[in-house]
Amino acid sequence: MKMLTALKAEQMKHRRRMLLLLPAALILFEFLWALWSLEPRKASDLAQGYLSSFYLFPILNSLIYPIFLAVLVNRVCDMEIKGDTFKLLYTLQDKKQFYNCKYLMALKYVALSALGSWPIIWVTGRIYGFTDMLEPHMVLQLCLSTFIVSTLLLSIQQVLSLLSSNQILPLVAGLAGSFLSLFSMFFPPAAARLILWGYYGIFGFVWMDWDRSTRISTYYEQNFDWIGLLLFAVVSLIVYFVCRSIALRKEV
Amino acid sequence: MLYRCIQAENLKLKHSVIYLAFLVIPIIPAIMGTFNYMQNLELLKSGWYSLWTQITLFYASFFYAPLIGIYCSYTWRLEHTHNNWNTFMSMPVSIVSSYLAKLVCIMKVTVLTQLWISILFFIGGKMCGLPGIFSPEIILWLLRGTLAAVTIASLQLLLSMLIRNFAIPIGIALFGSIAGMFMTNADLGNFWPYSLMMLGMNSNQNEDVLSSFAGTASFFASVILFFLLFFGCAVWWLRTKDVRS
Numbered sequence: 407m408k409m410l411t412a413l414k415a416e417q418m419k420h421r422r423r424m425l426l427l428l429p430a431a432l433i434l435f436e437f438l439w440a441l442w443s444l445e446p447r448k449a450s451d452l453a454q455g456y457l458s459s460f461y462l463f464p465i466l467n468s469l470i471y472p473i474f475l476a477v478l479v480n481r482v483c484d485m486e487i488k489g490d491t492f493k494l495l496y497t498l499q500d501k502k503q504f505y506n507c508k509y510l511m512a513l514k515y516v517a518l519s520a521l522g523s524w525p526i527i528w529v530t531g532r533i534y535g536f537t538d539m540l541e542p543h544m545v546l547q548l549c550l551s552t553f554i555v556s557t558l559l560l561s562i563q564q565v566l567s568l569l570s571s572n573q574i575l576p577l578v579a580g581l582a583g584s585f586l587s588l589f590s591m592f593f594p595p596a597a598a599r600l601i602l603w604g605y606y607g608i609f610g611f612v613w614m615d616w617d618r619s620t621r622i623s624t625y626y627e628q629n630f631d632w633i634g635l636l637l638f639a640v641v642s643l644i645v646y647f648v649c650r651s652i653a654l655r656k657e658v
Numbered sequence: 659m660l661y662r663c664i665q666a667e668n669l670k671l672k673h674s675v676i677y678l679a680f681l682v683i684p685i686i687p688a689i690m691g692t693f694n695y696m697q698n699l700e701l702l703k704s705g706w707y708s709l710w711t712q713i714t715l716f717y718a719s720f721f722y723a724p725l726i727g728i729y730c731s732y733t734w735r736l737e738h739t740h741n742n743w744n745t746f747m748s749m750p751v752s753i754v755s756s757y758l759a760k761l762v763c764i765m766k767v768t769v770l771t772q773l774w775i776s777i778l779f780f781i782g783g784k785m786c787g788l789p790g791i792f793s794p795e796i797i798l799w800l801l802r803g804t805l806a807a808v809t810i811a812s813l814q815l816l817l818s819m820l821i822r823n824f825a826i827p828i829g830i831a832l833f834g835s836i837a838g839m840f841m842t843n844a845d846l847g848n849f850w851p852y853s854l855m856m857l858g859m860n861s862n863q864n865e866d867v868l869s870s871f872a873g874t875a876s877f878f879a880s881v882i883l884f885f886l887l888f889f890g891c892a893v894w895w896l897r898t899k900d901v902r903s
Contacts, residue, residue, distance in 0.1 A: 435833055442840065473724065473832045480825035488739055573824040574732055578679045581724050582686055588716055589690035592697070
């Protein structure tokens with residue numbers, strides 16, 4: 407079967423499963439959170455509104471993306487597990503192709519969700535009238551880092567989902583990932599790098615200084631770790647192939 | 659009859675991986691909370707209470723409800739596969755008993771989770787060198803958290819029954835918990851079921867947020883009303899809707 411045909415078949419399986427609702431819910435939730443937490447209380451907040459958005463989003467992503475990915479992958483992979491259709495499918499379709507199609511399908515929704523941060527930040531800025539500039543390079547850094555970190559986590563979630571007949575393991579992994587990524591922000595930097603789920607925060611490029619006496623927060627941009635992101639993308643690719651070979655070894 | 663149904667549900671959970679979630683998830687906040695407490699000893703000076711704030715900071719706010727969500731989704735998964743709904747609905751027992759048996763089993767695991775987190779809390783305290791044992795007030799908070807868990811379990815059980823997917827109810831629980839944090843901050847916690855966990859467990863607070871009579875009464879009223887609402891909805895649905903297997 408050609409890859410394009412296989413993708414079409416996969417797309418047909420997802421009809422009426424309302425998978426688009428997942429990124430839509432995520433984007434809506436991020437928007438509401440942004441509206442709540444970025445509301446300017448002082449004039450100085452308006453002058454660094456967009457900067458504070460770029461500080462907020464990596465933290466927010468650390469909390470919700472691990473669970474979002476677990477839910478998304480479960481929704482994409484669960485139909486074959488529930489229907490017990492692997493044996494039949496593998497006589498019609500190449501195993502690798504099947505795995506790739508599932509991954510690409512999930513990746514589509516991840517890309518949509520990652521890109522969704524851009525309009526959220528823009529609309530929030532328009533509503534509150536932020537006076538600083540929405541820098542395109544910051545939007546690119548946020549969307550790209552969110553997407554690339556998610557590609558690796560997606561591989562892990564997919565292999566867990568395909569191997570687990572009751573789906574409890576991938577969900578526990580997602581929940582534990584959310585937990586660990588939140589807590590990793592309190593770790594020393596070297597220890598935080600051991601937590602894969604925490605890379606949403608590690609690739610954050612806006613930092614904050616909080617003055618205890620004046621109670622004023624000042625945000626500033628740091629150099630984005632492009633080399634780190636590139637290395638992470640390479641690791642993600644390796645993890646993808648490792649996870650695929652593990653998943654394909656499963657006896658059906 | 660109810661007892662037999664509970665026995666049947668227990669059989670379904672025997673050797674189940676649900677205990678993996680129950681064992682693993684609470685260890686993470688316990689380790690992290692203890693670590694965080696050790697790092698901030700100059701700021702956190704209230705002993706056991708300060709350690710409590712660190713351990714429950716994210717546990718009660720974000721993760722307890724999804725954990726219950728996992729238990730509930732797992733409990734219904736068997737019915738959602740193949741044609742087991744037909745078997746479930748045609749069993750010679752009342753719907754209320756069948757449903758209540760699931761709730762009782764989830765509460766059993768939830769109580770074990772609370773017990774486990776309290777043991778981890780105690781071990782964490784001892785590792786930090788805290789003297790004696792924690793105060794009975796914290797046991798009360800744990801019990802109140804367990805009571806709030808009944809409400810969340812009844813809601814999650816309803817969601818997992820209606821939604822045939824395993825993961826979506828868990829996602830809803832996470833979003834509900836985050837929304838619950840906002841509701842609690844806006845003093846509207848008693849009107850949102852997912853906030854009850856934070857209120858009950860006195861999460862991230864040194865002083866009891868429910869110390870007043872009005873506060874305690876409204877918390878218990880919310881727990882009972884929400885429980886009756888979700889339980890009633892589930893039983894009504896089971897009695898009136900046909901199986902879609």
